Amino acid sequence: xxxxxxxxxxxxxxxxxxxxxxxxxxxxxxxxxxxxxxxxxxxxxxxxxxxxxxxxxxxxxxxxxxxxxxxxxxxxxxxxxxxxxxxxxxxxxxxxxxxxxxxxxxxxxxxxxxxxxxxxxxxxxxxxxxxxxxxxxxxxxxxxxxxxxxxxxxxxxxxxxxxxxxxxxxxxxxxxxxxxxxxxxxxxxxxxxxxxxxxxxxxxxxxxxxxxxxxxxxxxxxxxxxxxxxxxxxxxxxxxxxxxxxxxxxxxxxxxxxxxxxxxxxxxxxxxxxxxxxxxxxxxxxxxxxxxxxxxxxxxxxxxxxxxxxxxxxxxxxxxxxxxxxxxxxxxxxxxxxxxxxxxxxxxxxxxxxxxxxxxxxxxxxxxxxxxxxxxxxxxxxxx
Amino acid sequence: xxxxxxxxxxxxxxxxxxxxxxxxxxxxxxxxxxxxxxxxxxxxxxxxxxxxxxxxxxxxxxxxxxxxxxxxxxxxxxxxxxxxxxxxxxxxxxxxxxxxxxxxxxxxxxxxxxxxxxx
Numbered sequence: 001x002x003x004x005x006x007x008x009x010x011x012x013x014x015x016x017x018x019x020x021x022x023x024x025x026x027x028x029x030x031x032x033x034x035x036x037x038x039x040x041x042x043x044x045x046x047x048x049x050x051x052x053x054x055x056x057x058x059x060x061x062x063x064x065x066x067x068x069x070x071x072x073x074x075x076x077x078x079x080x081x082x083x084x085x086x087x088x089x090x091x092x093x094x095x096x097x098x099x100x101x102x103x104x105x106x107x108x109x110x111x112x113x114x115x116x117x118x119x120x121x122x123x124x125x126x127x128x129x130x131x132x133x134x135x136x137x138x139x140x141x142x143x144x145x146x147x148x149x150x151x152x153x154x155x156x157x158x159x160x161x162x163x164x165x166x167x168x169x170x171x172x173x174x175x176x177x178x179x180x181x182x183x184x185x186x187x188x189x190x191x192x193x194x195x196x197x198x199x200x201x202x203x204x205x206x207x208x209x210x211x212x213x214x215x216x217x218x219x220x221x222x223x224x225x226x227x228x229x230x231x232x233x234x235x236x237x238x239x240x241x242x243x244x245x246x247x248x249x250x251x252x253x254x255x256x257x258x259x260x261x262x263x264x265x266x267x268x269x270x271x272x273x274x275x276x277x278x279x280x281x282x283x284x285x286x287x288x289x290x291x292x293x294x295x296x297x298x299x300x301x302x303x304x305x306x307x308x309x310x311x312x313x314x315x316x317x318x319x320x321x322x323x324x325x326x327x328x329x330x331x332x333x334x335x336x337x338x339x340x341x342x343x344x345x346x347x348x349x350x351x352x353x354x355x356x357x358x359x360x361x362x363x364x365x366x367x368x369x370x371x372x373x374x375x376x377x378x379x380x381x382x383x384x
Numbered sequence: 385x386x387x388x389x390x391x392x393x394x395x396x397x398x399x400x401x402x403x404x405x406x407x408x409x410x411x412x413x414x415x416x417x418x419x420x421x422x423x424x425x426x427x428x429x430x431x432x433x434x435x436x437x438x439x440x441x442x443x444x445x446x447x448x449x450x451x452x453x454x455x456x457x458x459x460x461x462x463x464x465x466x467x468x469x470x471x472x473x474x475x476x477x478x479x480x481x482x483x484x485x486x487x488x489x490x491x492x493x494x495x496x497x498x499x500x501x502x503x
Binding site for chain 1: 437496501502
């Protein structure tokens, strides 16, 4: 799975599952409240029924002539009777309870008006503990349902997400295939052009057409550099790095010779200040990609007859130009692949992405300062 | 000092008990003996008052009104009752004594005192 595809899938899953979870939680909460009220109502109905039963038993007691009148005592229920002035008459409580009793949260209360006043009773108060067992079962069922729904939606979300990112994945795959094919096709003609230019320069009579030859050389080297960059991107995750103790001073001087034709063509004033024998532990190809892209950008986006400063010290490699510069709003995204702040010159927008990849791989620090119409300064720093 | 207080307390209790005894005796002579002679169902009458008025105070007031002016419209008993039993005659008692007799009557027939919980 591609990195961007994975990232998109994760974001989609977070959003989808998050919103589903919130919705389900609200629905479950509402269902729980409604069901709990229904369960409590059922229990209230049961104590109302008990109250009516006790009332009928009071009638029987009122009519009885027995010497002792046994007050009805139902299991799990406590009751008390009061006269018309709400004075306590009798009850099953351990102590005398007033009619307007402080109601406990875990108990249900029901007061029934009695008429006619059997045994002088005008009010019958019945109370019992709330049975939390069915409420506990309800909570357990809701939690189980939520878990099951959660598992279902995670699986569904994963497949939906894969469907969602499929077009993006296909597009990226297509682009990668294209780059792969293009680099493969470019290799032979570029090598042929450069080899023949070298032969002409070394062995052939070229004084009359030296300008044209220079242009061909510049164009061919540009093509070659693009080819190298595309190959680097295409093979990067499979590329086996060969870390050596590389002489950066020598490398930079070589690359400056390589780019000299391009710089001359633009009439640039080039200054190169390299400390001697600056050594760095790095793969040669990575170093060339890093240096080439920074220098080529500095030349490409420079103004005609501008300045190009290349500096190498023990701690950093710095390239400064007097080119078009990069706007502040583009500066934060300029390292993204295919991102281009200035489309006036040719290119794919992959150069700085390659530079950034090398910087990240070797834990270097990349700093870019730029001002539009003034120029850009890019520095790559490393720890010694 | 304590001895005097004790003696006075015992004396007042004795006098109170004596008064109660006297009151009960007077009630029995004035009211109950006639009820028993005519086989008037006093307990039933009490229950009817209880069922209609609930509290002792209300029952006492209702009974007082009837006793002062015994008429069918003041009586709690249904009309057929007076086919069997004669209308009560006016009592020749002062209000205070009458109220005391009524209280004694309510106390005697109070069925709420019979209430108990199953052991």
